[in-house]
Amino acid sequence: MPGQRSITEAEKLVEEKLGGIRVRREQMAVVANMHRAAAAVRQHLENSVLREAELTWTAFVVLWVVWIWGASETRRVAEEAGISKGTLTGVARTLQTRGLVRRSGHPTDGRLAVLSLTEEGETLMRRLFPEFNEEEAWVVGQLSDEECRRTADVLRRVVLQVEAHGEERRLALLDGAAPAPRRSGRRPRS
Amino acid sequence: MPGQRSITEAEKLVEEKLGGIRVRREQMAVVANMHRAAAAVRQHLENSVLREAELTWTAFVVLWVVWIWGASETRRVAEEAGISKGTLTGVARTLQTRGLVRRSGHPTDGRLAVLSLTEEGETLMRRLFPEFNEEEAWVVGQLSDEECRRTADVLRRVVLQVEAHGEERRLALLDGAAPAPRRSGRRPRS
């Protein structure tokens, strides 16, 4: 995806299209670039460091979470990894069959399941993470440490905004109307 | 996904885990936050503005590209939208059956296919984009215009780095070895 330059070009075209309606250029550019960058980085890492280990991005993130935080309830892992519980079930199963992760029931609370790394998983992460981190450093290689800090901070504020007020905002936008059903997914039994 | 705070915490845990090996903290934080932010924003928009229009994020991006750039070859649309040609085929078909997009063959080159908006698609975008843009502005509402500009610029440089030198970098990392096959996807006929 080139057309990086195109974002500025696009703004003009949008304004033409809308005939005078104000476009929030800067805001549009941040959001667009955020997604381009995230996708590019993810793809690069999947096709380099993660490929040799036969891991997808998500699988790696899950491993990483369990590695860093130690044995954790699946609910927490999903939250921390930024995926839904349902997705985690599948990913965890894959990792389990590959012998990288262990799934055990909680001793006292029968509802909970706990994930932890196997010895093999531990070894893999010890080897893989430095490579991964090295590559993270490479993709942002054009930025100074200070720029990294500032950018990380800015992005954090975006996340906070959405997480803290997103729900409320969505309700306000609906203005009492029933939320439209999702287009895909399991249908009501009715 | 909370645990925003956890990123800084995580850095310490990582260093413990690795026992002295240097971790590029700032770089790690940028990459992590980039993905968190992108996911959060995407989800918010899919569950608010896009939901009422029954569009997924990708479908909207494709519409947007065709809207702004006018009738375009599918190849260019895919590139501009940041998805593979294969994915576009499916998304375009969906949009076509919903009457928002038209697919026509190229007049002189029979290999090409061209996408353009229908009248209905045009109308939809004229109504939808301002709402979308408003919401983009909201998610980055905690940032000043200047911060938006700076961040957009920084992110653009990340994209450029990966796009300009990613291929080369991946080859260098392989160091002559055959690239591991992708884990999923169509198998060789053999």
Next chain:
DNA sequence: GGGTGACCGTTCGGGACCGAATTGTACGGC
């Protein structure tokens, strides 16, 4: 002890997504 919620993980429907294989058109050289 029999509700009755609240909460957890899993199942499952449907779309998104990549990328190799495939199919089809164009165009050069002969």
Next chain:
DNA sequence: GCCGTACAATTCGGTCCCGAACGGTCACCC
């Protein structure tokens, strides 16, 4: 005209991903 290469879009296998529905467990109350 015919072949081979180049390049277009589509097909398709396999995974990811969300979120509603589901089934199991817990905790609290009567």
